[in-house]
Amino acid sequence: MxxxxxxxxxxxxxxxxxxxxxxxxxxxxxxxxxxxxxxxxxxxxxxxxxxxxxxVGDEFFYHEMIAHVPLNTHPNPRTALVIGGGDGGVIREIIKHPSIEKATLVEIDARVVANAREYLPEISCGLDDARVEIRFEDGIEHVRQMENTYDVIIVDSTDPIGPAVGLFSAEFYRNVYRALKPDGLFVAQTESPLFNGRLIRRIQRDLAEIFPIARLYLATVPTYPGGLWSFSLGSKEYDPLEVDWKKAPQLVTRFYTPAIHQGAFALPPFVQEILDKR
Ligand code: AAT
The missing domain is CATH 2.30.140.10 (Spermidine synthase, tetramerisation domain)
Known part of the structure; x- marks a missing residue:
C-alpha cells in the first residue's frame, strides 16, 4: 500500500x-x-x-440514530443530556427538535470540544446554539447528582476503557433512571454485536431490571468495528416501537427516517441469540 x-x-x-x-x-x-x-x-x-x-464522511449514521430514536420516542422532549459526545454531533441532531428548550453536554475532556470546534465545524456547529450548555465534568458524577431533571439522556461515550468504564455499569444506569423525569428515557451506544455480545447481554439484563421498557436497536456505522453497531434503550413509559408518527417533527436527515427507526429494532437471529442466551 x-x-x-x-x-x-x-x-x-x-x-x-x-x-x-x-x-x-x-x-x-x-x-x-x-x-x-x-x-x-x-x-x-x-x-x-x-x-x-x-x-465527517460517516458520522451522520451514528449521530442521527443515537439522537432521533429516543427524541422521537418521547412525545415532547424539552430537556436533553448528552454524556461524552464532545465532537458535538449528537447536540447538532438534538437541536433539530423544535420542542427542545435545553440541551446539556457533559464531556470529561475539554480538549475534545476545542478541537472539534477548530477542525470539525460540520459536526460541532450546533454547540453555539443558545439552548446548549456545555459542562466539562465526569458524566458519572453528573448523573449521580441529578434527580428528576431530563426528558432524554444520551450516552455517546468512548469504548468501556479508562474514564468510560463506569458509563457501562448497573450503578450508572440506576443513577440515569433517577436523573430522568417520571416519563423519561435514555439511550447508550453499546458496541458491536459481532465482537461484544457478552457486554450487550449484560447491559440489556441490567436495563431490564431497572427500566419497565428495555430494548436493543442496530445501525450501520462504517468506521466502527464490524460495521454494525448496537444501541441500548431504557424507558420509563414510552415504547420506541409505538411512536405516533403523525405527531413527530419533520426532520432534515441523511440516514434516519421513521421506517429506519422501526426497522432498527428488528434483530437478526444471531443478535436475538445473544440476548436469549443463559
Ligand atoms: N460522537 C462519537 C464520538 C464519541 S467520543 C466519546 C467522548 O466521551 C469522548 O470525547 C470522551 O472524552 C468522552 N468521555 C469518556 N468518558 C467520559 C465520562 N466519564 N464522562 C464524560 N465524557 C466522557 C464516541 C465514540 C464511540 C467509539 C466506538 N468505537
Missing part, C-alpha cells in the same frame, strides 16, 4: 485502515491521546487513543 495509512486495531485479529492525506493536529490531553487527521475516503477523522471516534 503506497502513501501513509492509519490502522485501527479493532480486535486482536482485525484492523480497519484508512489512507491519510495529512495529520492536522496531535496532542496528549489530561485524559487521552487526541489526533485529527484528513483521510482520503471519509474526510476529517477524530482519533482518541488511536480509536476512531467519528469521521
Amino acid at each position: 503506497q502513501g501513509i495509512w492509519f490502522s485501527e486495531l479493532q480486535t486482536p485479529g482485525l484492523a480497519l485502515s484508512v489512507k491519510l492525506k495529512k495529520t492536522l493536529h496531535h496532542e496528549k490531553t489530561p485524559y487521552q491521546d487526541l489526533a485529527v487527521v484528513e483521510t482520503e475516503s471519509y474526510g476529517r477523522m477524530l482519533l482518541l487513543d488511536n480509536i476512531i471516534q467519528t469521521t
